[in-house]
Amino acid sequence: MKLFLTFFMLAGGVIASPRSWNDYTDSLQDKMQEQSISTDTINKIFSQIKYLSHTVSKDSSQAEFIKTFENYYSKRITERRIEAGKIAWEEHRLLLNRAYKKFGIHPRYLLSFWGLETNYGKTKGNNQLLSALTSLAFDGRRRTFFEKQLFAVTRAIDKKKLPLKNLTGSWAGAFGHFQFMPTTYESYAIDGNGDGKIDLVNNIPDAVFSAGNYLSKMGWDREKTWGREVIATKNFDWKKYKEGEKKPLKDWDKLGIRKTNKQRLPRLDIEAKLIVPQGSNGALFLVYDNFNRIMKWNRSTFYAITVGRLADRIIGYSKLKKLKKEKKLTDKQVKKAQEQLKQKGFYRGKIDGIIGKGMRKAIRDFEIKNDLPVNGNMDSVL
The missing domain is CATH 1.10.8.350 (Bacterial muramidase)
Structure with a gap:
């Protein structure tokens, strides 16, 4: 009526x-x-x-502060959530093993999604x-x-x-x-x-x-993991880095990417992408095809890394080696930087306050043009 x-x-x-x-x-x-x-x-x-x-x-609301990777990650990967995941594994071990046998998804990944989405059913x-x-x-x-x-x-x-x-x-x-x-x-x-x-x-x-x-x-590969944290040697040429480019592990190794303990990568043909959520002087990740499966669940790169890392922490992996503190950025600051980079011909996207793939490329191009260290983060522009 x-x-x-x-x-x-x-x-x-x-x-x-x-x-x-x-x-x-x-x-x-x-x-x-x-x-x-x-x-x-x-x-x-x-x-x-x-x-x-x-x-x-x-x-519809626009947050005053832009979430940095460090802010996003640290709020979600907590000791309490890791321990709760281990407890949930013990409590539901038979169920998780049945699911693993049927679908090929290791329990640590199911627990990670569960923990991040609802804190193991609590929220x-x-x-x-x-x-x-x-x-x-x-x-x-x-x-x-x-x-x-x-x-x-x-x-x-x-x-x-x-x-x-x-x-x-x-x-x-x-x-x-x-x-x-x-x-x-x-x-x-x-x-x-x-x-x-x-x-x-x-x-x-x-x-x-x-x-x-x-x-x-979605195509999860039961034989592979999601990715790993890595470091870049001084020989790695950041001027040639292209976001989203896939290369075999052996090629990344030749270019100067190493395990966090400085050991060489496996000299295999498994393809991986280098993800740089904090710029070249922060945490770096080589990610495999299962990372893309996580991105089908949620298209946020931060989310996908956090799913993989919570899964790793639940089975005993150590903290990230290169996670750096990041300055808080306001929506206004990012939009101003986008406008400036657009005026100089580096940025072609929308003035939306989002530090996406196009914005990160614009920052790297700006750094290269001005003979600055190629970090790919907002510090150079600000």
């Missing part, structure tokens, strides 16, 4: 036009009917949906999932994506695969122990304990098997 008031207070404390919200939810109901979702399910769903302003605020999110997804879709900036997620949840509810009551998750619409988005749930979630149901929120076997199934379907 449409309302014809001029304004009303939506849940979450934001005043908005009811015509726009109600018209939009009416249009969603029409789309759901076109997908053969039952009228009963649609009515029950929309009797519960409310506008959640905080989800839209979180999706799964308490946002009403349907309301969060509808609010984000209504916002419009990523409407197609969030509508796709909303329809996936609705189909699962209609088929009695997901409960309508108490269905909660993150503000962005992910849910369960491993924070699956609804379309990921729809495509990859499986029954892990043979009870004929799939419950990623309350059933750990279902959650673990579903995570293993997803990574397996």
Whole structure:
């Protein structure tokens, strides 16, 4: 039913036009009917949906400070999380071994994803999932994506695969122990304990098997690791470094990349990329194909490195050798640097405050042009 008031207070404390919200939810109901979702399910769903302003605020807000790798990594790789991972391994050893045998994902990686996503099930999110997804879709900036997620949840509810009551998750619409988005749930979630149901929120076997199934379907190689921390000798020519370029380990060895104990790399044909999240004078990583599988879970390079490293720490690896302290950078500082580099012809991307691949290349090109040490970080520009 449409309302014809001029304004009303939506849940979450934001005043908005009811015509726009109600018209939009009416249009969603029409789309759901076109997908053969039952009228009963649609009515029950929309009797519960409310506008959640905080989800839209979180999706659209720009942080004052830009996350550096050191800041991101140190907040997530903690002794408490490492120890909790070891305890979870002991508690769920048989389950993790079954998943390893079936999907080829070593327990340490499943534990790492689990630990980073929900602290081993302790923080799964308490946002009403349907309301969060509808609010984000209504916002419009990523409407197609969030509508796709909303329809996936609705189909699962209609088929009695997901409960309508108490269905909660993150503000962005992910849910369960491993924070699956609804379309990921729809495509990859499986029954892990043979009870004929799939419950990623309350059933750990279902959650673990579903995570293993997803990574397996993404092409995880059970014979290889994710990557390793490395160091660069003085002979390594940073002027020739190209981000994303793959080379066999034996070639990286010839160029001057070494293990952190200064020993030579295995002289193998296994291809790897050199990842430089802190510039050339910080932590460096050679990463293999499984790193790309992690990136399919979350497209953040920082996240993928952190997954690999938490997995390593859970099995006893030492701390990073070359993790350096990094200065806090503001969004304003990065945008100003982008503008300056753009004016000088080094940067061609958007002025968005994001230090991405294009920005890092611009910094390296600036350093080379000005005969500066090629570090590839913001220090040179600032």
